[in-house]
Amino acid sequence: MKRDITPQNKNFAKWYQDVVREADLAEASEVRGCGIVKPYGYKIWELIKEEIAKKIEQTGAQNVYFPLFIPIENLEAEKEHVQGFSPELAVVTHAGGEDLENKLVVRPTSETSMYKTYAKWIQSYRDLPLRLNQWNNVVRWEKRPRPFLRWSEFLWQEGHSAFTNKEDAVKEVWQMLDIYEQVYMFLAIPVFKGKKSEMEKFAGGDMTTVVEIMVKDGKAIQGATSHYLGTNFAKVFNVKYLGEDEKEHYAHQTSWGFAWRAIGALIMVHGDDNGLKLPPNVAPIQVEIIPIYKNNNKTSVLEYANKIKEELKDFRVHIDSREELSPGYKFNECEVKGIPIRFEIGEKEVTENSITIFRRDTGEKVKVAKDNLKNTISEMFANIHENLFSEAKDFAQKHITRIESIDEIKNQVGFFEASWCESIESEKLLKERFSMVSRVLTKESESKEPKNKKCFITGKNAKHDWLFAKSY
Amino acid sequence: MKRDITPQNKNFAKWYQDVVREADLAEASEVRGCGIVKPYGYKIWELIKEEIAKKIEQTGAQNVYFPLFIPIENLEAEKEHVQGFSPELAVVTHAGGEDLENKLVVRPTSETSMYKTYAKWIQSYRDLPLRLNQWNNVVRWEKRPRPFLRWSEFLWQEGHSAFTNKEDAVKEVWQMLDIYEQVYMFLAIPVFKGKKSEMEKFAGGDMTTVVEIMVKDGKAIQGATSHYLGTNFAKVFNVKYLGEDEKEHYAHQTSWGFAWRAIGALIMVHGDDNGLKLPPNVAPIQVEIIPIYKNNNKTSVLEYANKIKEELKDFRVHIDSREELSPGYKFNECEVKGIPIRFEIGEKEVTENSITIFRRDTGEKVKVAKDNLKNTISEMFANIHENLFSEAKDFAQKHITRIESIDEIKNQVGFFEASWCESIESEKLLKERFSMVSRVLTKESESKEPKNKKCFITGKNAKHDWLFAKSY
Numbered sequence: 001m002k003r004d005i006t007p008q009n010k011n012f013a014k015w016y017q018d019v020v021r022e023a024d025l026a027e028a029s030e031v032r033g034c035g036i037v038k039p040y041g042y043k044i045w046e047l048i049k050e051e052i053a054k055k056i057e058q059t060g061a062q063n064v065y066f067p068l069f070i071p072i073e074n075l076e077a078e079k080e081h082v083q084g085f086s087p088e089l090a091v092v093t094h095a096g097g098e099d100l101e102n103k104l105v106v107r108p109t110s111e112t113s114m115y116k117t118y119a120k121w122i123q124s125y126r127d128l129p130l131r132l133n134q135w136n137n138v139v140r141w142e143k144r145p146r147p148f149l150r151w152s153e154f155l156w157q158e159g160h161s162a163f164t165n166k167e168d169a170v171k172e173v174w175q176m177l178d179i180y181e182q183v184y185m186f187l188a189i190p191v192f193k194g195k196k197s198e199m200e201k202f203a204g205g206d207m208t209t210v211v212e213i214m215v216k217d218g219k220a221i222q223g224a225t226s227h228y229l230g231t232n233f234a235k236v237f238n239v240k241y242l243g244e245d246e247k248e249h250y251a252h253q254t255s256w257g258f259a260w261r262a263i264g265a266l267i268m269v270h271g272d273d274n275g276l277k278l279p280p281n282v283a284p285i286q287v288e289i290i291p292i293y294k295n296n297n298k299t300s301v302l303e304y305a306n307k308i309k310e311e312l313k314d315f316r317v318h319i320d321s322r323e324e325l326s327p328g329y330k331f332n333e334c335e336v337k338g339i340p341i342r343f344e345i346g347e348k349e350v351t352e353n354s355i356t357i358f359r360r361d362t363g364e365k366v367k368v369a370k371d372n373l374k375n376t377i378s379e380m381f382a383n384i385h386e387n388l389f390s391e392a393k394d395f396a397q398k399h400i401t402r403i404e405s406i407d408e409i410k411n412q413v414g415f416f417e418a419s420w421c422e423s424i425e426s427e428k429l430l431k432e433r434f435s436m437v438s439r440v441l442t443k444e445s446e447s448k449e450p451k452n453k454k455c456f457i458t459g460k461n462a463k464h465d466w467l468f469a470k471s472y
Numbered sequence: 473m474k475r476d477i478t479p480q481n482k483n484f485a486k487w488y489q490d491v492v493r494e495a496d497l498a499e500a501s502e503v504r505g506c507g508i509v510k511p512y513g514y515k516i517w518e519l520i521k522e523e524i525a526k527k528i529e530q531t532g533a534q535n536v537y538f539p540l541f542i543p544i545e546n547l548e549a550e551k552e553h554v555q556g557f558s559p560e561l562a563v564v565t566h567a568g569g570e571d572l573e574n575k576l577v578v579r580p581t582s583e584t585s586m587y588k589t590y591a592k593w594i595q596s597y598r599d600l601p602l603r604l605n606q607w608n609n610v611v612r613w614e615k616r617p618r619p620f621l622r623w624s625e626f627l628w629q630e631g632h633s634a635f636t637n638k639e640d641a642v643k644e645v646w647q648m649l650d651i652y653e654q655v656y657m658f659l660a661i662p663v664f665k666g667k668k669s670e671m672e673k674f675a676g677g678d679m680t681t682v683v684e685i686m687v688k689d690g691k692a693i694q695g696a697t698s699h700y701l702g703t704n705f706a707k708v709f710n711v712k713y714l715g716e717d718e719k720e721h722y723a724h725q726t727s728w729g730f731a732w733r734a735i736g737a738l739i740m741v742h743g744d745d746n747g748l749k750l751p752p753n754v755a756p757i758q759v760e761i762i763p764i765y766k767n768n769n770k771t772s773v774l775e776y777a778n779k780i781k782e783e784l785k786d787f788r789v790h791i792d793s794r795e796e797l798s799p800g801y802k803f804n805e806c807e808v809k810g811i812p813i814r815f816e817i818g819e820k821e822v823t824e825n826s827i828t829i830f831r832r833d834t835g836e837k838v839k840v841a842k843d844n845l846k847n848t849i850s851e852m853f854a855n856i857h858e859n860l861f862s863e864a865k866d867f868a869q870k871h872i873t874r875i876e877s878i879d880e881i882k883n884q885v886g887f888f889e890a891s892w893c894e895s896i897e898s899e900k901l902l903k904e905r906f907s908m909v910s911r912v913l914t915k916e917s918e919s920k921e922p923k924n925k926k927c928f929i930t931g932k933n934a935k936h937d938w939l940f941a942k943s944y
Binding site (some may be wrong): 025029030031034035036037038039042043045046062063064065066067068069070071074086087088089090091092093094095096097104106113116117126136137141152155164167172209282324 | 501507518556569
């Protein structure tokens, strides 16, 4: 049985929806724009989360929990911030049987909830840096929802730090971005790392840094962001400290977040027409053992399968022993679900003390000896990871089109690289004409002169070479 | 410096608030009824959560995520359920810049969100049992909030299972309750385990089981609940399956939840006038090392402290090396925060190769040799845990007053045991007169005849001996 998956080159958006459904990751809920994440999808998120949590903890940041609700006047206090978020807010007007005097917003992000409290907690330079992180749900109402990438409610972590000075704050911004890059490497996904433009930066912040990802239809996914907020919020919420100089100063703040939209990137970067392809690091099942037997050898085959599972107990191994389904059906399901390695175990394998292995990433089938299995699989996992990463990297590198003028933008698949004047007006024009904006100024490009001295849109002085693309 | 903590016997409720503040666990937020959980408090929750998550996973239940919002008409579908929850609901009436045609409720619990989806997922007996769990936030508007115990928003896990038959469902109800009891044992807290009365059971369910906890002022805390929902929700949401008999049947459902209110129980069961007392299992810092030095021996003392920390790297050990604070201040802070063991390390200890240990639970100070330290501490942790548990158990056993008539209820501290007719009317009367309801019919009492044949309230036929108490 082949699953009902639209080919990628026929309709990529439809392919994505099909894979989310057929791999049993998630489905739409009856609340418009909100999704239900099913066990297989949620386990992937848990594995990603574990990795991020570990890395954040290593930096010394501590976890906290702030309320879901924010008084609407807090949001309104930072002008740019509320402008950025107000079209997406969900508002609670009634609670505990009464109309609320002061309306509450369901947090779209927690700057305006946390920083009023930071102002109380921070008195002296000794209280800094303050580096806190939350794992929570946030709500940003979506008119055009898309599983994982654009749901009205999503899960993420949001970190919020305060420092005595700009230098330390900016260092933190890049440190957290580096962590996000590492997490994407853990997912075998290469990123473009750098700064956002004035128009695309976080509402209320001074600088936004980002990891951008190119997916298989050439569009971009914003993988995660890390913001330098300057003293903007500090001024609004009065986050001040008494310095060693015995004078009052505003704190320099940062915020940084990583959401489950990473699962969307994971699907779109590695998946193919047969479904998902998961790197072993985040595969809920790393090895699926499919026993193939008849009545006369059922016991010996299952015994052999169990022995193998036991030997591989350090990995996430599952035996698919469902009686009512054929091996063919199970093979197909493994592929759709992106399980990195499938074992086929039958009479022959038992006799030979061997295993037939199918690799989801290459589609290769090999027979290996059962001896030294743990090492064999360990190496294969490393190899699969590397293969997925380099395929994605090759793809991304091959799909960057250098252009010198906006008129060269046609239907090319991928990102555009161009020398740009960085003005808001020119970016608005680009957005209007091509539904496209700047994605990132990579660190590499930032340190160089632009290849063309003239901006590809305005003809004015170009500042740097930027990447542009349509995005999810 | 002694902290600003009201003595327990002066004002227990005030003592609780003081400990929450002085131990740096949490504070009120600007959103009425919602709290901010600070790093030290949140870490305790993470340690509890880890233990529950492990145990739930071992039963084979899988984690999922359902939306925060529930269409209000779903809640209204189950009559008793909506009556139970409607006074506590928070309602979103406006989102994405528009008034919502269909109002959304912020989930107070997810039965009415999940079971409509269960109806789609469950077709045949082969789809059962379905056993899913969520870690999330829920909102139940509180008129009289109290940290951890009664906040309008709280974190918890809610598990939801469906079975083909009552027997399996009821077995699950008790299995999950057993897990909750084990988690409380992990917190060194003894529980009273059994059934809730008709009036006190979950709105919409058939039977509620509970673990009840007696805290130091003699009141009860409901520790966690596990419900048998019968086919009530199944009938409302059409959760049906085709049986092996090829006929349609309604599924039998259960739900079970454990919330961060456990932290409230933890504080109130073990704490004393000096603050928190944490069992080592959930102490964010299990051992605090306080180096005591002057300029001339600073290096050697700190070196020694670091060596000890390294030797105890399997535990959560912290060195308090803040220069600006005195050892006395640090000692006191350790006590307030309930850190199970404090090491005092000075010149003498370095010379002797010894450690001076202060135990928070007993207040004892002992000197031990540094050799074999890991074992010494391991054993001490076991001992502390046992001591905390048996103290709490002794207290609970000593504070149950047997009464034969409602008129014997005076200001006794603790629970009352009485033979009861189990009628709703009599419980209402008890509640009106004494602000007290039944807490639990323990498994033990359920299997026995009541000690008195006459109900202590109505004089009618008593069914069983129940426990009654005021509660948080």
